[in-house]
Each structure stands twice: as structure tokens, then as C-alpha cells.
């Protein structure tokens with residue numbers, strides 16, 4: 001399995017991954033909107049003998065702590081035939097390492113705590129934020145000491161608002 005930054009030639013693969021994982025195209029179209037709006041910060045694709053999974057990270061604005069560089073993890077998907085083989089975990093860990101080395105401070109995700117807690121995400125850190133998705137499924141991970149100080153209202157990229 002190799003992980004690499006997604007390229008324009010990967011669109012078909014990205015649509016296939018999300019269509020198979022979710023049975024719909026909403027998430028693939030979210031990635032496309034994030035890309036078209038210039039809001040994608042990191043977009044990774046996992047390849048085995050064929051495309052296996054994809055993860056996207058997009059910009060997050062922290063209004064009370066603008067010096068904190070935040071991102072949103074969403075969406076993430078692994079094709080059914082590749083699920084439960086560690087592909088999702090490799091994508092998350094690879095992404096978090098790259099974001100840390102690029103100087104980002106905070107990652108926010110909406111998802112199952114049983115899955116995301118293994119990477120260190122906690123609802124407690126996320127509860128310091130005011131987001132459109134507040135609740136037990138909202139989790140955050142600090143990539144730096146600065147990230148732990150994040151609080152107050154945040155704005156997701158525009159493509160998320162257009163999902164509703």
C-alpha cells in the first residue's frame with residue numbers, strides 16, 4: 001500500500017472510493033468543492049493494486065485564536081474490499097504526521113469516538129470550540145502545545161455549509 005498526495009488524475013478513483021464506501025457521491029462532491037474553493041490543505045490517496053482509500057483535510061478558521069493553525073479531517077473512506085486492514089489508520093497517521101511537520105496545531109473531526117480515539121482525538125478538546133457540529137461525535141487533536149489553547153467559535157470551509 002502506498003500513500004501519496006492526490007492529483008487531478010485521481011478524480012475518478014476518488015469518486016469510486018466514496019461511492020463504494022458510502023453508497024452515494026455526497027462525500028466525493030464535498031472533496032471536489034473543497035478543492036475548487038481552494039480550501040483543501042491535504043488530500044491523500046492510498047493505493048494497493050488499485051485505489052483503496054482517501055482522506056481530506058481542509059482549512060479551519062479559529063476566530064478567537066487566529067494564530068492557531070487548524071484543519072478539519074473530512075471526509076475519509078476506504079473501499080469495502082480494503083476495509084479493516086489498516087488502510088484508514090495509515091491515511092490518518094500519515095496525514096497527522098505531514099500536518100505536524102508543516103506546522104499545523106489542531107485537527108478537528110466529526111466521527112465515531114471508537115475509531116478516532118485511537119489516534120488521540122478527544123471530545124474534551126473539541127468542547128472548547130464552538131462549531132456547527134458540537135456534541136459527543138466532535139473530537140479534536142492538538143498537534144502542538146499551541147493547539148491545546150484553541151477555543152471559541154470556528155468556521156469550516158464553505159463547502160461544508162453547502163452540504164446542508
Ligand SMILES: CC(C)(COP(=O)(O)OP(=O)(O)OC[C@H]1O[C@@H](n2cnc3c(N)ncnc32)[C@H](O)[C@@H]1OP(=O)(O)O)[C@@H](O)C(=O)NCCC(=O)NCCS
Nearest residue numbers: 021076077078083084085086087088089090111112114115
Ligand atoms: C471507517 C473507515 C474509514 C475505517 O477505515 P479502515 O481502513 O476500514 O479501518 P482500519 O483498518 O484502519 O481500522 C479498523 C478498525 O476500525 C474499526 N472501524 C471501522 N469502521 C468503523 C466505524 N465506522 N466506526 C467505528 N470503528 C470502525 C474496526 O472495527 C477496527 O477496529 P479494531 O482495530 O479495534 O479491530 C472505513 O471502514 C470506511 O470507509 N467505512 C465506510 C464509511 C464510513 O463508515 N465512514 C465513516 C468515517 S468517519
